Amino acid sequence: MTMKIKILYFAQLAELAEKSEETKHVIDSSLCALYADLRKTYNFHQELTQLQVAVNHQLSAHDTELRDGDSVAFLPPMTGG
Amino acid sequence: MTMKIKILYFAQLAELAEKSEETKHVIDSSLCALYADLRKTYNFHQELTQLQVAVNHQLSAHDTELRDGDSVAFLPPMTGG
Amino acid sequence: MLFRITEKIIVPEKLRQTMLSSSAGAYCSYEGWVRDHNEGKDVNSLHYSAYEELAQTIGCKILHEAESKFQVESAIVHRVGDLSVADIAVWVGVTAHHRGDTFLACRYIIDNIKHRLPVWKKEVYSNGEERWIDNNHCGCSDPKNLQF
Amino acid sequence: MLFRITEKIIVPEKLRQTMLSSSAGAYCSYEGWVRDHNEGKDVNSLHYSAYEELAQTIGCKILHEAESKFQVESAIVHRVGDLSVADIAVWVGVTAHHRGDTFLACRYIIDNIKHRLPVWKKEVYSNGEERWIDNNHCGCSDPKNLQF
Numbered sequence: 001m002t003m004k005i006k007i008l009y010f011a012q013l014a015e016l017a018e019k020s021e022e023t024k025h026v027i028d029s030s031l032c033a034l035y036a037d038l039r040k041t042y043n044f045h046q047e048l049t050q051l052q053v054a055v056n057h058q059l060s061a062h063d064t065e066l067r068d069g070d071s072v073a074f075l076p077p078m079t080g081g
Numbered sequence: 082m083t084m085k086i087k088i089l090y091f092a093q094l095a096e097l098a099e100k101s102e103e104t105k106h107v108i109d110s111s112l113c114a115l116y117a118d119l120r121k122t123y124n125f126h127q128e129l130t131q132l133q134v135a136v137n138h139q140l141s142a143h144d145t146e147l148r149d150g151d152s153v154a155f156l157p158p159m160t161g162g
Numbered sequence: 163m164l165f166r167i168t169e170k171i172i173v174p175e176k177l178r179q180t181m182l183s184s185s186a187g188a189y190c191s192y193e194g195w196v197r198d199h200n201e202g203k204d205v206n207s208l209h210y211s212a213y214e215e216l217a218q219t220i221g222c223k224i225l226h227e228a229e230s231k232f233q234v235e236s237a238i239v240h241r242v243g244d245l246s247v248a249d250i251a252v253w254v255g256v257t258a259h260h261r262g263d264t265f266l267a268c269r270y271i272i273d274n275i276k277h278r279l280p281v282w283k284k285e286v287y288s289n290g291e292e293r294w295i296d297n298n299h300c301g302c303s304d305p306k307n308l309q310f
Numbered sequence: 311m312l313f314r315i316t317e318k319i320i321v322p323e324k325l326r327q328t329m330l331s332s333s334a335g336a337y338c339s340y341e342g343w344v345r346d347h348n349e350g351k352d353v354n355s356l357h358y359s360a361y362e363e364l365a366q367t368i369g370c371k372i373l374h375e376a377e378s379k380f381q382v383e384s385a386i387v388h389r390v391g392d393l394s395v396a397d398i399a400v401w402v403g404v405t406a407h408h409r410g411d412t413f414l415a416c417r418y419i420i421d422n423i424k425h426r427l428p429v430w431k432k433e434v435y436s437n438g439e440e441r442w443i444d445n446n447h448c449g450c451s452d453p454k455n456l457q458f
Contacts, residue, residue: 010213011282012294054280057215073213079295080210080240080281081194081252081272091361092430093442135428138363154361160443161358161388161429162342162400162420175323184396187345190338190416192409197335248332261340261420268338269413 164237165221186257190264204288213280232267312385313369334405338412352436361428380415
């Protein structure tokens with residue numbers, strides 16, 4: 001079963017991906033596998049452990065299982081203020 | 082030798098004395114004697130130890146000796162801000 | 163309790179007026195300004211980018227925490243987009259009966275904004291280089307010190 | 311470094327503008343507002359009276375102490391005369407490179423104003439009674455806690 005996942009990019013990740021969002025069809029439901037794939041494609045610098053993750057606009061644990069229709073964002077350390 | 086001393090009143094002391102300043106001729110050079118005299122005249126509530134003293138617009142020790150021409154103010158606890 | 167992400171210039175006097183109250187005795191506000199230098203480099207401008215949906219949730223959470231810890235009313239406005247030197251990047255306002263609470267709450271809010279609000283800053287230098295700031299954390303705002 | 315005692319209404323936005331600087335990254339300000347109540351009584355208005363010559367000396371001393379302890383620029387304006395509910399009694403502004411210093415300095419300044427500046431406050435209540443406040447010192451600003 002493939003799942004349709006919307007991925008949101010911010011800051012340096014958006015710059016490297018050259019987009020602010022995209023939709024992917026994935027088979028593996030782990031965030032870890034998804035990030036490994038994206039990291040290879042876009043050459044992201046950070047390990048997953050250095051990023052926070054939001055699933056459906058909520059901060060979520062790194063071992064959250066993805067479900068069809070989810071949105072996911074990998075967030076570099078925040079630098080607002 | 083009498084000394085001419087200008088006395089400044091603020092806050093509740095000005096209200097009790099019904100004036101903001103006056104000039105007195107005194108013989109005793111101690112702040113203690115001056116305050117005792119004023120306290121009797123105007124019925125000030127506080128002991129001298131509860132007040133700070135300014136001589137010539139500078140905070141001064143309670144044992145400062147008065148000199149001819151000095152200005153003196155007895156200051157209740159400050160309540161600005 | 164107001165939380166807002168905006169692309170418009172922040173006008174602190176307008177925001178201050180939203181805080182007025184005849185029962186409050188103390189008002190503390192904080193503004194983060196764009197400086198003309200950082201870590202020895204001349205800064206020309208900043209770009210701030212936010213994850214708006216998540217920022218809304220986390221911003222309100224920070225305000226809620228501050229208000230229940232310190233008995234205050236509080237507000238945050240954070241700007242995004244391109245900012246010039248001397249522009250206001252973030253404004254925080256706090257009122258309370260007494261001053262101690264306003265200082266503690268205002269500091270709590272800005273420290274938590276810096277660590278938790280999903281907003282990112284890119285510095286543009288006078289030599290044309292750009293850099294996404296990758297560490298907001300000087301010693302003074304170590305996460306360990308966030309609770310006071 | 312600005313210290314002023316004034317009978318005129320305090321306009322914080324004007325004072326804020328005197329603090330602007332392209333090398334400062336942080337601005338913290340504090341305002342003391344006249345509340346409509348104190349210790350269970352309805353307050354109609356306040357009267358502030360100052361010993362101006364001495365206040366000038368002590369106000370500048372407090373600013374000087376804050377600036378050398380915390381590496382900031384700072385300013386105080388204190389109003390005197392008759393004030394109504396919601397009027398600003400005192401304004402403090404502080405800028406610095408970093409936010410931590412602005413909070414510490416701003417708090418240092420207002421705490422020291424309350425304890426050391428020769429200014430006295432009389433409360434006028436809705437029942438017509440008046441009272442010179444005789445103790446400015448709640449636990450949170452115990453003189454022992456003034457140094458941080």
